[in-house]
Amino acid sequence: MRENHGGAGPLLEVRNVSLQFGGIAALTDVNLTVHPGELMSVIGPNGAGKTSLFNCITGLYRPTAGDIFFGGRRINGLTADRIAALGIARTFQNIELFSHMTTLDNLLLGRHLHMRAGFFDAAFATRRWWRNEVAQRRRVEEIMDMLDLQSVRHRRVASLPYGMQKLVEVGRALATEPRLLLLDEPSAGMTEEEKADLVFTIRDVQEELGIAVVLGGDDLRMVMEISQRIVVLDRGRVIADDVPAVVQKDPKVIEAYLGEEAMDPARGA
Amino acid sequence: MTQLIQRYEEEMALVRGGAAWTGLVLLLGALAALPWLLPGYYVYILNFVGINVIVAIGLNLLVGYTGQISLGHVGFVAIGAYAATHFIRATEASGVVAALGGPFWMAVFIGGAAAAVFGVLVGLPAIRLEGPYLTIVTLGFGLAVQQILINWPAVSGGRIGMFVPQPALGSFVLGSDRSLYYLVWTVVIGMSLVAFNLTRSHVGRAFIAIRDSDIAAEVTGVNLKYYKTLAFAVSAFYAGAAGALLAYVMQYLEPTMFNLYESIYYLAMVVVGGLGTIPGAMFGAVLLTLLQYGLSHAQEYLPVIYGGIVILVMALEPMGLYGRWLKIKLWMKTWPM
Ligand SMILES: Nc1ncnc2c1ncn2[C@@H]1O[C@H](COP(=O)(O)OP(=O)(O)O)[C@@H](O)[C@H]1O
Ligand SMILES: [Mg+2]
Numbered sequence: 001m002r003e004n005h006g007g008a009g010p011l012l013e014v015r016n017v018s019l020q021f022g023g024i025a026a027l028t029d030v031n032l033t034v035h036p037g038e039l040m041s042v043i044g045p046n047g048a049g050k051t052s053l054f055n056c057i058t059g060l061y062r063p064t065a066g067d068i069f070f071g072g073r074r075i076n077g078l079t080a081d082r083i084a085a086l087g088i089a090r091t092f093q094n095i096e097l098f099s100h101m102t103t104l105d106n107l108l109l110g111r112h113l114h115m116r117a118g119f120f121d122a123a124f125a126t127r128r129w130w131r132n133e134v135a136q137r138r139r140v141e142e143i144m145d146m147l148d149l150q151s152v153r154h155r156r157v158a159s160l161p162y163g164m165q166k167l168v169e170v171g172r173a174l175a176t177e178p179r180l181l182l183l184d185e186p187s188a189g190m191t192e193e194e195k196a197d198l199v200f201t202i203r204d205v206q207e208e209l210g211i212a213v214v215l216g217g218d219d220l221r222m223v224m225e226i227s228q229r230i231v232v233l234d235r236g237r238v239i240a241d242d243v244p245a246v247v248q249k250d251p252k253v254i255e256a257y258l259g260e261e262a263m264d265p266a267r268g269a
Numbered sequence: 270m271t272q273l274i275q276r277y278e279e280e281m282a283l284v285r286g287g288a289a290w291t292g293l294v295l296l297l298g299a300l301a302a303l304p305w306l307l308p309g310y311y312v313y314i315l316n317f318v319g320i321n322v323i324v325a326i327g328l329n330l331l332v333g334y335t336g337q338i339s340l341g342h343v344g345f346v347a348i349g350a351y352a353a354t355h356f357i358r359a360t361e362a363s364g365v366v367a368a369l370g371g372p373f374w375m376a377v378f379i380g381g382a383a384a385a386v387f388g389v390l391v392g393l394p395a396i397r398l399e400g401p402y403l404t405i406v407t408l409g410f411g412l413a414v415q416q417i418l419i420n421w422p423a424v425s426g427g428r429i430g431m432f433v434p435q436p437a438l439g440s441f442v443l444g445s446d447r448s449l450y451y452l453v454w455t456v457v458i459g460m461s462l463v464a465f466n467l468t469r470s471h472v473g474r475a476f477i478a479i480r481d482s483d484i485a486a487e488v489t490g491v492n493l494k495y496y497k498t499l500a501f502a503v504s505a506f507y508a509g510a511a512g513a514l515l516a517y518v519m520q521y522l523e524p525t526m527f528n529l530y531e532s533i534y535y536l537a538m539v540v541v542g543g544l545g546t547i548p549g550a551m552f553g554a555v556l557l558t559l560l561q562y563g564l565s566h567a568q569e570y571l572p573v574i575y576g577g578i579v580i581l582v583m584a585l586e587p588m589g590l591y592g593r594w595l596k597i598k599l600w601m602k603t604w605p606m
Binding site for chain 2: 059080081084097098099108110115117119125129134138173176
């Protein structure tokens with residue numbers, strides 16, 4: 001099963017990663033470290049490369065240069081499902097749920113990695129399949145309790161309100177039992193009340209389950225409030241990496257965000 | 270805890286509640302009694318209905334569940350039919366396998382397995398190709414199979430075609446339409462059960478997940494290469510097994526039987542019945558096959574009529590007939606309020 005590589009070392013190490021789309025440099029020489037159980041954020045103006053970075057880490061994009069290590073093991077080049085099996089889970093900026101499935105089935109898909117029954121077990125509903133399936137359902141139950149999803153257990157996720165859908169996505173990611181959880185703009189489009197709930201949930205997840213959480217982008221006030229550390233990206237480069245109080249006063253960071261506001265005052269951020 | 274487990278097992282059960290069990294028993298009883306109530310020609314037609322139900326269920330696993338459209342399913346049916354027929358002829362000639370209690374059930378399995386091998390081959394490009402490009406590959410496959418059969422008399426018997434020996438178990442010959450009916454519908458029931466099992470399991474969830482969001486499926490741990498190919502293999506197995514049964518029922522094969530229209534009809538069954546549900550595939554296959562024989566004196570209009578039905582159903586009820594049925598059921602449940 002999952003190995004625990006040297007407890008003290010970093011959990012995730014992004015080393016000199018660059019990502020090129022034709023002429024566009026989405027990421028340039030990015031370095032970043034995540035420690036086990038840490039709650040940190042990657043922020044930056046729109047188009048800074050946050051989503052691209054998450055896509056590299058989860059194997060959806062392949063970096064054009066550099067390496068990514070997880071638990072001491074090189075993961076760039078592995079397929080996304082292999083990376084998920086090693087213990088990295090994520091949510092998407094634009095919700096990517098299995099919209100025709102119920103909440104329960106979405107979370108159960110999160111248990112896919114943990115199924116120890118094969119195709120023929122499923123086809124003939126062997127005892128091994130029943131045992132496995134019941135075990136996954138029990139595990140999903142705990143997650144639904146934790147995220148308060150029981151009331152929508154059998155609802156098709158497409159019919160759920162936006163904030164609830166985001167929560168189902170978090171649940172599906174947690175169901176994989178990751179050691180690292182990447183949340184891409186989790187509070188985007190949420191009401192203030194939902195945002196406040198989300199802060200609690202993220203803290204809960206990080207403290208109770210002891211997993212490392214990386215927030216991408218998102219509501220700046222919220223990020224400042226809950227992050228232990230913040231990495232700032234601007235046009236694909238890391239321009240700051242420190243505790244919130246220091247990052248907040250960094251002139252380079254202020255300039256990056258001001259630049260954006262000057263270009264697009266409506267967007268805020 | 271035991272209560273929870275019971276609740277899970279209830280959620281996981283295929284047939285839930287007394288009414289559902291009663292309905293199922295009645296349906297199975299009716300299926301068993303039909304060949305004794307209907308004249309022979311209708312039994313013969315019901316054999317084709319059963320065969321098409323099998324193809325449609327398999328095709329729905331690919332199209333409705335995984336979201337990969339096949340316009341070449343007739344190719345898998347043909348491969349199953351010819352593989353089974355050659356197997357039967359070879360065993361008859363040698364007399365070895367008959368001692369094992371074969372070969373008809375083995376022939377059905379071999380038809381399915383041979384088609385599944387080709388399913389894997391056709392499915393492999395699915396990893397790279399998406400949407401219309403993949404559909405064109407399947408279209409090309411279906412056409413190629415027919416062309417190869419036409420031009421390869423050693424396999425297809427050429428212009429004369431090929432006769433299929435009757436299914437037998439030792440000295441017991443299943444020659445009549447009625448005994449073929451029981452063979453066909455036993456396979457229908459068995460393969461339906463497997464399909465229901467698959468769709469309620471992690472395999473079915475992975476199929477739907479790939480259709481709804483392949484990137485989310487991937488980062489949640491679903492091996493896209495494996496499951497996309499698996500969907501093709503399983504779907505082709507259903508078509509191939511149906512092909513073997515078709516060989517038995519027709520008792521004669523020639524390449525012209527396996528033309529592009531058949532592939533389109535299979536797809537129409539799935540669409541009309543309801544994409545992404547097993548009962549939907551069954552509904553569609555039963556309806557369109559009966560229609561095909563009901564209109565047997567107007568064969569040339571069949572494509573037009575099928576096309577019209579597909580357009581009508583798509584316009585009025587995109588979830589297919591089964592989707593409409595579910596809505597009616599829901600409506601009746603809530604009606605008094
Ligand atoms: N698939 C892609 N093809 C081309 N350019 C891309 C692609 N994905 C991202 N980019 C570019 O990379 C840059 C970073 O984008 P992104 O990672 O989405 O930023 P953020 O998430 O910080 O808003 C942008 O300039 C964007 O246009
Ligand atoms: Mg983004």
